[in-house]
Amino acid sequence: MAGRDEADFEAYVATDGGRLLGFALLLAGNYQDAEDLVQMALLRSAGRWATARQNPQAYTRTVLVNLARDRWRARRHRQRETLVADAARLPVATARDGAAAVLDRQALLRACRLLPTAQRAVLVLRFWEDRSIDETAAVLGCSAGTVKSHTHRALRRLRAALDDAPGSAIPPSAPALAPARRIDDVG
Amino acid sequence: MLADHDITEELAAAFHDRADPVARTAVDPAGLFPRGVRARRRQAAVRRAAATVAGATAAVLAVVVTANLSGPAPAPAERPPGLLLTAAVISPPPAGAAVAGMPRHYVTVDHFRPAAEIRDSATGKVLTVIALPRRIDPKLSQIAAAGDGRTFALALFSFPRTRFYELRVAGDGRSARRTALNAAPLPPGQYADGIAVSPDGTRLAVAIQRDGGRHGAVEVVSLATGATRTWTTGRPGFPAGVSWANGRRLGFFWGGTGSAHGGSGLWELDTAAPGHGLLSGRRILPAVTGGDTVQYAQLTTAGTAIAAVTYNGTAHVDRGAVVGGIVELDARTGRPLRTLLAEHAAYAADPGHAGWYIGSCLLAAADRTGGHLLVSCDRFGRLDRARFTALPGAAPQTAVAAAW
Numbered sequence: 001m002a003g004r005d006e007a008d009f010e011a012y013v014a015t016d017g018g019r020l021l022g023f024a025l026l027l028a029g030n031y032q033d034a035e036d037l038v039q040m041a042l043l044r045s046a047g048r049w050a051t052a053r054q055n056p057q058a059y060t061r062t063v064l065v066n067l068a069r070d071r072w073r074a075r076r077h078r079q080r081e082t083l084v085a086d087a088a089r090l091p092v093a094t095a096r097d098g099a100a101a102v103l104d105r106q107a108l109l110r111a112c113r114l115l116p117t118a119q120r121a122v123l124v125l126r127f128w129e130d131r132s133i134d135e136t137a138a139v140l141g142c143s144a145g146t147v148k149s150h151t152h153r154a155l156r157r158l159r160a161a162l163d164d165a166p167g168s169a170i171p172p173s174a175p176a177l178a179p180a181r182r183i184d185d186v187g
Numbered sequence: 188m189l190a191d192h193d194i195t196e197e198l199a200a201a202f203h204d205r206a207d208p209v210a211r212t213a214v215d216p217a218g219l220f221p222r223g224v225r226a227r228r229r230q231a232a233v234r235r236a237a238a239t240v241a242g243a244t245a246a247v248l249a250v251v252v253t254a255n256l257s258g259p260a261p262a263p264a265e266r267p268p269g270l271l272l273t274a275a276v277i278s279p280p281p282a283g284a285a286v287a288g289m290p291r292h293y294v295t296v297d298h299f300r301p302a303a304e305i306r307d308s309a310t311g312k313v314l315t316v317i318a319l320p321r322r323i324d325p326k327l328s329q330i331a332a333a334g335d336g337r338t339f340a341l342a343l344f345s346f347p348r349t350r351f352y353e354l355r356v357a358g359d360g361r362s363a364r365r366t367a368l369n370a371a372p373l374p375p376g377q378y379a380d381g382i383a384v385s386p387d388g389t390r391l392a393v394a395i396q397r398d399g400g401r402h403g404a405v406e407v408v409s410l411a412t413g414a415t416r417t418w419t420t421g422r423p424g425f426p427a428g429v430s431w432a433n434g435r436r437l438g439f440f441w442g443g444t445g446s447a448h449g450g451s452g453l454w455e456l457d458t459a460a461p462g463h464g465l466l467s468g469r470r471i472l473p474a475v476t477g478g479d480t481v482q483y484a485q486l487t488t489a490g491t492a493i494a495a496v497t498y499n500g501t502a503h504v505d506r507g508a509v510v511g512g513i514v515e516l517d518a519r520t521g522r523p524l525r526t527l528l529a530e531h532a533a534y535a536a537d538p539g540h541a542g543w544y545i546g547s548c549l550l551a552a553a554d555r556t557g558g559h560l561l562v563s564c565d566r567f568g569r570l571d572r573a574r575f576t577a578l579p580g581a582a583p584q585t586a587v588a589a590a591w
Contacts, residue, residue, distance in 0.1 A: 014216060018212050020214070021209050026202055026206050041212075042216070046220045049224075108197055109201050117326070119367060185268055
């Protein structure tokens, strides 16, 4: 039985491993982190193969997204991760002609790195893996509405970044915080 | 104005340019399955062992504690050549003794949604969920306890600024009020990587990342007047967290970058001394000590430092060797005193491959004395004087912004 499980797992990795690595690369932004994420995600999936085998593609991606999220939070404990792009390298359109602006794809990828992990994951699942909203929701374990709102917010932030003048910070996508005093009572 | 269609089309093209070549590479699954299964079994074994230990008598434990504290480190063959992780692994005291003085509540800030949760320390049960502003980026939130069990400081980032708040929790933990602190927001482009409230509750220390991580600073704000004092350095890097040893000495974990990487580690700053040089004080603990890498460390008011340590895989590791954990150190000398929680290698590994099994314990929070910690290793939970108790609400190895 265990031998069959292992064979099934290896068959899955052989089929989907490369795609998973690509997914991790777009999520993490660099190959080294992507490899680490894939290895960890596969190890965890192997340890829970009885569950994972029902939908290994979705399971490993869910694990991978969670691991990527944790890395963000863990940045202060582990490797240093820059929180903001170099102003001079902020994404801008390389040529502009109204709505038909030709976008610098590298700049677009850099702008994606500034998005929260969940929003980035939604974009990668939808626009690289060509998954539907429902499929994306299933992978991420959230509702279709959440996928839509993540997509909307991510695109809004990317647009703000791309519409901004070169060399300046990404413009605010949200109004300022609530008034300074006495914000809420809970309980 | 760019339309969504323009962006998604170019985005898809950019994704394909970047990832399609990688997606065509083959990932070698050899050995992954048994490793994953072993890791899973190891977690189950740790749970069973914890249950067994809980049944032991206090007298036996006391003997073991004494023996371990005074005894030599285990045989070198069982340990990698690290220096910090060779500190004796102490056995936990009885539960009653371990939890004495434990804060009643702890507060976590979820990085999936804008909310803080007040939880019961004994059970981890959620007592109250505090809604935070919807516009904040939750994963950039920071929280610190004032030490009275009821007052917490929050740093919340909402583009483009980080603002500071007080969270005042009712005695029963079932309600809270959030108000703005008398501290100026950080300017755009600066991010709080850690905050700490002084033991007397009058000052807030902030670890700041600037210039996209190229530089950093530490600020101490007087909460009565809003007056701010700032320490900076020209060396590349930034502080990853702050902690007060007393009303004067402030610790911060410096992560140097580039040529300054060698200066990384736990530093001490005398906030009463003149000058504004961030690295003008003393480095208590280097980030790399022998074969051990300190992922994060902070000072306590008990004259100790608590460090999350992993072995960096420079030599062969035997199965069962201590390859990571939470270590308590003497803050004066940097000498390791004891290992409060040990992570063991699930299998033997050769140099350079140790990272495969290292779980990397995260130190989520420490109370002032360092006697009660919130950690995230195989499981998230409390570490009360080396006694671990799993708590709900966070996945294993999840980095949680927490305080108590």
